[in-house]
Amino acid sequence: MQHVEALEVLLQGLSGVPKERVRVHELCLKSGPNLGVVSSEVRLLCDLAQPTPSWTIRHVGGSMRGAGAEQISILVRTIVESKASNNVLRYFYTIGYKLDHEILKVGFAFRFQRGAQFTVTVTSANKMPKLHATDEAVQVTPGIQLVEITAPCAANNYTDVVSAVTSFCEFLAPLLHLSKPGNSTGIVPTAGAAAASLMSSGGAKTM
Ligand SMILES: *[C@@H]1O[C@H](CO)[C@@H](O)[C@H](O)[C@H]1NC(C)=O
Ligand SMILES: *[C@@H]1O[C@H](CO)[C@@H](O)[C@H](O)[C@H]1NC(C)=O
Numbered sequence: 434m435q436h437v438e439a440l441e442v443l444l445q446g447l448s449g450v451p452k453e454r455v456r457v458h459e460l461c462l463k464s465g466p467n468l469g470v471v472s473s474e475v476r477l478l479c480d481l482a483q484p485t486p487s488w489t490i491r492h493v494g495g496s497m498r499g500a501g502a503e504q505i506s507i508l509v510r511t512i513v514e515s516k517a518s519n520n521v522l523r524y525f526y527t528i529g530y531k532l533d534h535e536i537l538k539v540g541f542a543f544r545f546q547r548g549a550q551f552t553v554t555v556t557s558a559n560k561m562p563k564l565h566a567t568d569e570a571v572q573v574t575p576g577i578q579l580v581e582i583t584a585p586c587a588a589n590n591y592t593d594v595v596s597a598v599t600s601f602c603e604f605l606a607p608l609l610h611l612s613k614p615g616n617s618t619g620i621v622p623t624a625g626a627a628a629a630s631l632m633s634s635g636g637a638k639t640m
Pocket of ligand 2: 548549550585586587590593594
């Protein structure tokens with residue numbers, strides 16, 4: 434928990450923007466056999482932090498491959514998002530999708546510009562004891578937070594975005610090491626001391 438507070442202080446200093454509350458109900462749907470041979474997966478996200486919850490459909494594509502992709506420490510992939518009305522779940526059920534799992538992500542986010550349009554989220558995963566009962570959600574893995582850093586890029590600027598994200602990750606190095614899936618990631622061994630010094634300095638330092 435101290436690590437999370439220290440990370441928040443660090444992110445606050447680096448981004449210079451106030452944190453936003455995150456409370457997202459995420460439903461993962463898979464297509465049934467009647468919708469083609471290869472099953473497809475979509476995520477419906479309901480943003481519960483807004484006064485009026487809003488829905489987004491997210492499709493996550495495969496990651497960039499090849500020698501260039503191997504060399505960079507960041508995963509580049511297509512993510513297609515569309516806003517949807519609040520009957521979107523019924524729509525997907527009607528055309529043959531089934532609920533695979535649902536989760537409530539709770540935490541905070543910082544959105545800012547620093548050589549790229551960054552979104553950094555720190556969330557914990559919560560599960561619902563009953564279908565869609567987000568008010569009764571309980572933490573799945575107490576004490577474990579998911580830290581995600583994303584920034585949009587296009588074919589003609591992804592190298593700039595990759596270097597902006599890579600250098601931003603260096604600033605987090607006193608606390609955690611981030612990488613793409615497959616490479617070791619996590620809290621660094623000396624994070625306790627770094628967290629204590631960040632907390633005692635009040636985090637007023639801007640980098
Ligand atoms: C993954 O980890 C290995 C071993 O630590 C390292 O050599 C390699 O550069 C890393 N790859 C990326 C893309 O970070
Ligand atoms: C790269 O291009 C994408 C898509 O046009 C844009 O959203 C993003 O802000 C650009 N990033 C930079 C660093 O130029």
